[in-house]
Amino acid sequence: MRLANKIAIVTGASQGIGLACASRLVQEGARVMLADVRETEGHAAVEQLGAAARFFCADVSQKADVDALVAATLEAFGQLDILVNNAGVTHAAEFLDLAEEDFDRVLRINLKSMFLCSQAAAREMIKRGSGCIINMSSVNAELAIPNQVPYVVSKGGVNQLTRVAAISLASHGVRVNAIGPGTILTELAKKAVLGSPEARHTILSRTPLGRCGEPEEVAAIAAFLASDDASYLTGQTLYADGGRMALNYTVPVQE
Numbered sequence: 001m002r003l004a005n006k007i008a009i010v011t012g013a014s015q016g017i018g019l020a021c022a023s024r025l026v027q028e029g030a031r032v033m034l035a036d037v038r039e040t041e042g043h044a045a046v047e048q049l050g051a052a053a054r055f056f057c058a059d060v061s062q063k064a065d066v067d068a069l070v071a072a073t074l075e076a077f078g079q080l081d082i083l084v085n086n087a088g089v090t091h092a093a094e095f096l097d098l099a100e101e102d103f104d105r106v107l108r109i110n111l112k113s114m115f116l117c118s119q120a121a122a123r124e125m126i127k128r129g130s131g132c133i134i135n136m137s138s139v140n141a142e143l144a145i146p147n148q149v150p151y152v153v154s155k156g157g158v159n160q161l162t163r164v165a166a167i168s169l170a171s172h173g174v175r176v177n178a179i180g181p182g183t184i185l186t187e188l189a190k191k192a193v194l195g196s197p198e199a200r201h202t203i204l205s206r207t208p209l210g211r212c213g214e215p216e217e218v219a220a221i222a223a224f225l226a227s228d229d230a231s232y233l234t235g236q237t238l239y240a241d242g243g244r245m246a247l248n249y250t251v252p253v254q255e
């Protein structure tokens, strides 16, 4: 119970990695406010997690929603110790075909939301002299995919946002780190890549552990980063990728 008496916000928490993170934080003793644009799924998630969880329907790319989310969390739980910036989307289009509005939407949701949530949360955390922010980045912060232009750009920005927030907030006792997952078995990955046998083969050929990851494996790292076991870690991106970032050749694929 490394997180007993801690209060967390997890964004994009109605499914996938976010729901796994919320579940693991609850298992470790935290009480959690789940935020998502999906209201039905959000309430279902809270049903699943029990009394330690609440749901607030919010588009975290909008400052008004973010401010209301933090206010609702303080009203419900009285404090804020942990923020997991997890909400994210992708949009597939070739570079020359990508529309400005699609570029803007992905950057707004994947990057600007993390700035807005981090700023609002940090203002509460510094009142207590401590806190922890965890940003969900990706191997694609460093590995570019031709038809995922705004996604790749946004994740590169997440790594730098993590660093600049870490050095800005360190004197207030707030740590900021990121997790860079490889391909994880969720709806986003199924839509973006796992529906294509060729893409799946390519991914596995570049993954030494030979498999995609599970949301719970990412959540375990989030719980570590949120805990005092990570007390001397800030400004870092930890790649939970089956070895993908360590690799510079392909590996045989076990079909």
Ligand SMILES: NC(=O)C1=CN([C@@H]2O[C@H](COP(=O)(O)OP(=O)(O)OC[C@H]3O[C@@H](n4cnc5c(N)ncnc54)[C@H](OP(=O)(O)O)[C@@H]3O)[C@@H](O)[C@H]2O)C=CC1
Binding pocket: 011, 012, 013, 014, 015, 016, 017, 018, 035, 036, 037, 038, 058, 059, 060, 061, 086, 087, 088, 089, 109, 113, 136, 137, 138, 139, 180, 181, 182, 183, 184, 185, 186, 187, 188, 189
């Ligand atoms: N799955 C993977 O392979 C990897 C995922 N990641 C990152 O992990 C994070 C979670 O991904 P994953 O669990 O796969 O994705 P999912 O699509 O399964 O879950 C993301 C959730 O966030 C919601 N959401 C989208 N936009 C907003 C918003 N503006 N405000 C609040 N909630 C929103 C989504 O709703 P809706 O479905 O309506 O959009 C969805 O419910 C993302 O940041 C992603 O980039 C990183 C590396 C690998």
Ligand SMILES: C[C@H](O)[C@@H]1OC(=O)[C@H](O)[C@@H]1O
Binding pocket: 090, 137, 138, 139, 140, 145, 148, 151, 181, 182, 183, 184, 188, 189, 192, 193
């Ligand atoms: C959109 C990607 O294909 C998906 O999300 C990631 O960050 C991983 O690279 C997954 O494959």
